[in-house]
Amino acid sequence: MPPRTEKTTALRVAVLADSDTRWKWGALTARRLTAGASGTSAQRVEISGLLLRGRATPTPRQLAEVGDVGIEADRVREVTAVEFLHTVRDEGYDVIVLALVGGAVQAMLHGLAALRLPARPVVVTGYVGVVYEKLADGLLLRHGADIVLANSRHDAERFRAVYEGVGADASAVTEAALPFLGGEPHRPQEGRDTVVFAAQPSVPASRDDRMYLLRRLVEHARLHPDRxxxxxxxxxxxxxxxxxxxxxxxxxxxxxxxxxxxNFRLVYGHMGEVLDRTDLLVTVSSTAALESLHRRIPTAVLTDLGVREALGNHHFIGSGLLTSWDHLDGGFRPEPDPQWLAGQGVAADGTYATAYDHARARVDALLAAARLPDLAVGDLPQWLALHVRVGQIFGFGRRKPPRGLVPGQIDMRTVGIQNEEQKVIAEVRAFVRAHPTPDPTLVLFFSDGGVHRNREIEQELRAAAEEPVFWQFVGLGSSQYGVLERFDTMPGRRVDNVGFFAVDDIERISDQELYDRVLSEFPSWVRAARQAGILR
Known part of the structure; x- marks a missing residue:
């Protein structure tokens, strides 16, 4: 894998996957997230593939069967979890796609936090297909990623409901679509009549049920010898x-x-190529049903074994696709319900070309967001000289010409100006989530007034009430502090996580008094937060 150099201007993306299907999802997701509206990126993109070593690491045959995902073979290699983290540290990726089971996603998020990188890559994760089991478990294990992709509007609503229902930030949930949808719409051909049963490795689980499905499929072939x-x-x-x-x-x-x-055959290969010649797709609950619906191929979801969560076919309740082998043997072809179909992200209406626009914009915004480097107290004089440049932006939107930046200096125009307290609060919250510690966090927030984004600030601080952070606001200059002055009396929080006091003239009070006031509410919050289980 080529090392990163000063001359490397490409957007660098890493995909970490733990199985063949997740490799397909992750690699194609990376391609779609880095492509422009025309399907190509104006910026050069380097995507590297990393296969997590384990029981399901894909074989060369499986990788070949996945098909072309646009990643060169010399950019795909097998790694352990530790090797992956070392690679992230050394390579300086801009974006990481974690195509992993939930527990592995959480482990990698903690590992990335432990690296304490100067700037963490944008972390994207999601699901390979239909999410029909362990919804809360899987989502909470993925919390902390910058973007959690939902493959449909239906999934996005469910994902947000789970996060919001436990008091977690749901802003990472981003609606998109399955990245491997594609192919020409179904067109019947004279003399062709092909039925495909999309098998699943673990559904159904019992020998009797699997033998039943196989027997019915074979009997269907015997009933229709020309098919x-x-x-x-x-x-x-x-x-x-x-x-x-x-x-x-x-x-x-x-x-x-x-x-x-x-007239019965067992086949392997790329699902898209099989669907090219399919006239009826039959399954219990495979994601292949969504690929088939995208191409408007007649699709049937079997109910012979019941409609149960363990089978996953409960996901298709209301779809119009549920049916049995008896009906299929008699020539029945299900028709999808249009309203159900519209919420499933299959874009059968031709809107697939724009399905990733919002997710792509989120990634671009996260990459563009600049933040000043962390500050150690002992480095304060150098930090101020390097980064505090009063007067670059001033008066009625007029800007002074930007002066040249010295190495390590941030262009202040990319950081933001004026009263955007809610954005800073959100940034601090995200940092604390990404860098968990057993100790509580005290945030000292100095404001010279002009606070007016009251609703947005209140939303952020209310959401932060369940986090191990105390926010101490200090007003300077006898100005308007908006919602900050009223937060102590606001109901609806298990603990009071905000303190505020104003200092008309900071030069007139002693250091001792200032420190006493800064820390006056923090100890009582620590006790209350421990009692509420927010702190351990």
């Missing part, structure tokens, strides 16, 4: 995918009485 019937498999025996396949259909087919009819 091509394909069993689309995810992996070969011995290979692992996102889910463990204990009972491969290949092995079960070998034991089927009477053998297999000539």
């Amino acid at each position: 091509e019937v394909l069993l689309k498999l995810r992996s070969k025996p011995g290979e692992h995918t996102t889910h463990i396949e204990e009972l491969p259909y290949q092995r079960l087919a070998e034991k089927l009485p009477g053998g297999l009819p000539p």
